[in-house]
Amino acid sequence: MGLIMQNRDKIKNFLNEYISECEINSDTKDFISSLLHLKGKIFNVESGFTWAEFNYHIASLFESTDKRDSSIVACSAAIELLVLATDILDDLADQDLNGELLTWVPAPQAVSLSSVLLMEGLHIISQYKNSQIFLSVVAQLREAAQGQTMDLSFCISRKHVPTEKEYFAQISRKSVSLTRLVFHLNVPHKELAFWSKVADYIGFSGQISNDARDIFDDTKNDLVDKKATLPLIKAIEASQARDDDWLLMMLTTKNLRESRDLLPIIRSYIKKTGAIKYCDILSEVYLNKALLLLKKKQETSTNKMHYTDLIKFLGDDHH
Amino acid sequence: MNEKLWALVQEFVDKAHVGNAELAVAGADLDSDVSSIFTKHMSQISELPASGPLEWV
Numbered sequence: 001m002g003l004i005m006q007n008r009d010k011i012k013n014f015l016n017e018y019i020s021e022c023e024i025n026s027d028t029k030d031f032i033s034s035l036l037h038l039k040g041k042i043f044n045v046e047s048g049f050t051w052a053e054f055n056y057h058i059a060s061l062f063e064s065t066d067k068r069d070s071s072i073v074a075c076s077a078a079i080e081l082l083v084l085a086t087d088i089l090d091d092l093a094d095q096d097l098n099g100e101l102l103t104w105v106p107a108p109q110a111v112s113l114s115s116v117l118l119m120e121g122l123h124i125i126s127q128y129k130n131s132q133i134f135l136s137v138v139a140q141l142r143e144a145a146q147g148q149t150m151d152l153s154f155c156i157s158r159k160h161v162p163t164e165k166e167y168f169a170q171i172s173r174k175s176v177s178l179t180r181l182v183f184h185l186n187v188p189h190k191e192l193a194f195w196s197k198v199a200d201y202i203g204f205s206g207q208i209s210n211d212a213r214d215i216f217d218d219t220k221n222d223l224v225d226k227k228a229t230l231p232l233i234k235a236i237e238a239s240q241a242r243d244d245d246w247l248l249m250m251l252t253t254k255n256l257r258e259s260r261d262l263l264p265i266i267r268s269y270i271k272k273t274g275a276i277k278y279c280d281i282l283s284e285v286y287l288n289k290a291l292l293l294l295k296k297k298q299e300t301s302t303n304k305m306h307y308t309d310l311i312k313f314l315g316d317d318h319h
Numbered sequence: 320m321n322e323k324l325w326a327l328v329q330e331f332v333d334k335a336h337v338g339n340a341e342l343a344v345a346g347a348d349l350d351s352d353v354s355s356i357f358t359k360h361m362s363q364i365s366e367l368p369a370s371g372p373l374e375w376v
Binding site (some may be wrong): 017164234238239272273274277278280281282284285288289 | 321322325328329331332333343348352357360361
């Protein structure tokens with residue numbers, strides 16, 4: 001815990017200083033600060049996983065933290081800003097107006113805020129990384145942006161229920177690209193093939209877990225908007241086989257935004273199909289795949305301690 | 320990998336009491352890295368989705 005707080009404090013200090021010196025108005029600074037205190041963000045004391053610390057741990061595997069700590073801290077802060085930018089766009093696209101982000105920031109300000117966060121994140125990276133790495137980061141952000149666009153239409157309908165395979169292709173573009181971005185920022189080019197696998201496993205694990213939880217979250221609109229997330233896809237599959245397509249009928253004949261009283265019944269049904277259990281298992285399987293690769297790499301590493309820190313950060317209590 | 324797992328999850332999710340031995344036998348056909356996780360999750364009774372280690376928001 002002491003090491004985590006030390007890393008986190010360095011990143012927070014950087015962000016405080018950077019934001020205060022940024023050429024943006026004070027309202028925007030206040031908004032950024034508020035959003036960085038939300039659940040899962042670097043200034044929230046209850047946050048377990050934060051993207052900034054994830055980047056710090058990955059960077060530490062490859063760079064000596066003594067010599068290059070300022071660069072690692074700065075780029076970790078940049079990652080936090082970039083992901084926050086994508087979070088805002090995600091909530092806007094999903095119209096999650098009751099979600100944490102858009103409760104704090106009105107939609108018009110959220111749009112420009114997302115733009116500012118994106119630019120500041122890229123600016124920080126450009127100060128510390130060479131052009132090849134910078135372009136690699138931009139490529140992953142492009143992938144994420146294109147995935148976000150496709151996500152708008154990645155829904156359940158009578159005409160088409162996406163398959164599990166299509167789901168993985170979609171999240172690979174939209175969400176896992178952010179995990180890959182962290183590795184592209186830090187990993188030597190010749191090792192990217194190996195580390196891309198680790199990135200994919202971690203990304204799949206996180207996104208599947210996220211999607212399973214969001215089914216039950218009243219501030220999220222995944223279910224209401226019939227987003228084709230894995231738990232919903234599998235529940236519909238089961239329903240088609242066993243209950244005469246009941247779930248698809250419910251989703252496509254009822255306006256769940258207006259009939260929110262149906263949500264408990266639908267959630268209970270989804271749970272009974274085993275779809276949530278399936279997602280929980282799959283999420284852990286993918287995480288374990290990542291951890292196995294890390295442990296294997298650690299065996300021949302001269303940086304074993306940082307591998308241990310990363311493995312613990314990802315949730316392997318047995319290491 | 321996933322099709323076998325999905326079939327097994329559907330088979331056992333409705334059962335009130337399933338022993339670890341029964342789950343282990345059922346999961347024997349799964350990849351070794353999946354089987355133990357399958358047994359662990361299916362022997363748990365939970366109301367809400369498990370909190371995955373990677374709770375990113």
